[in-house]
Amino acid sequence: EPEVTQTPSHQVTQMGQEVILRCVPISNHLYFYWYRQILGQKVEFLVSFYNNEISEKSEIFDDQFSVERPDGSNFTLKIRSTKLEDSAMYFCASSVIRGGTEAFFGQGTRLTVV
Amino acid sequence: GESVGLHLPTLSVQEGDNSIINCAYSNSASDYFIWYKQESGKGPQFIIDIRSNMDKRQGQRVTVLLNKTVKHLSLQIAATQPGDSAVYFCAETPSGNTPLVFGKGTRLSVIA
Numbered sequence: 001e002p003e004v005t006q007t008p009s010h011q012v013t014q015m016g017q018e019v020i021l022r023c024v025p026i027s028n029h030l031y032f033y034w035y036r037q038i039l040g041q042k043v044e045f046l047v048s049f050y051n052n053e054i055s056e057k058s059e060i061f062d063d064q065f066s067v068e069r070p071d072g073s074n075f076t077l078k079i080r081s082t083k084l085e086d087s088a089m090y091f092c093a094s095s096v097i098r099g100g101t102e103a104f105f106g107q108g109t110r111l112t113v114v
Numbered sequence: 115g116e117s118v119g120l121h122l123p124t125l126s127v128q129e130g131d132n133s134i135i136n137c138a139y140s141n142s143a144s145d146y147f148i149w150y151k152q153e154s155g156k157g158p159q160f161i162i163d164i165r166s167n168m169d170k171r172q173g174q175r176v177t178v179l180l181n182k183t184v185k186h187l188s189l190q191i192a193a194t195q196p197g198d199s200a201v202y203f204c205a206e207t208p209s210g211n212t213p214l215v216f217g218k219g220t221r222l223s224v225i226a
Contacts, residue, residue, distance in 0.1 A: 045213040104160070
């Protein structure tokens with residue numbers, strides 16, 4: 001069964017450092033997403049990406065965040081200068097159609113900023 | 115702003131009993147609703163969805179009910195099993211073309 005894969009599963013970084021979270025979406029999917037989940041809280045939308053550009057982003061997705069599809073398979077989320085409050089689970093998702101209906105989620109990357 | 119929320123944060127049920135997980139939404143423009151299951155250490159897993167032109171949809175052991183009058187969504191799990199233990203999230207999107215808005219989640223614990 002096809003699945004979205006994310007690496008690493010856990011990333012610890014010092015405040016102010018840059019991190020890159022990686023995702024390999026399902027191969028025939030066209031829409032890609034990043035969500036985050038602060039411990040014990042709800043899943044929050046960050047950004048959606050289609051046709052090599054951002055299609056929507058939330059207020060959380062400020063200038064410290066960027067996304068990229070560097071090749072035909074990877075989809076990355078970069079945080080330029082991490083803050084303590086960036087600590088969360090980050091989920092990548094992909095879907096065939098726009099909007100995340102029946103989006104498939106990866107297992108997540110736990111980011112810990114110390 | 116408008117949001118999706120849940121009535122109960124935790125729910126414990128005996129194995130074999132039916133479970134009902136509830137969700138309230140406040141965005142009257144919501145058109146599409148999804149239930150996700152999240153097991154420990156994993157990402158949200160799609161369970162079942164329903165559009166606003168329906169009030170009930172059934173899957174395998176799961177049923178989603180939508181009451182647009184009171185803006186309420188529920189997930190019913192029949193004959194709950196230990197493998198059903200997880201956090202369940204409702205999510206909505208106003209048009210089906212916009213990103214999902216998730217509720218906070220309900221933890222379901224199945225007692226053997």
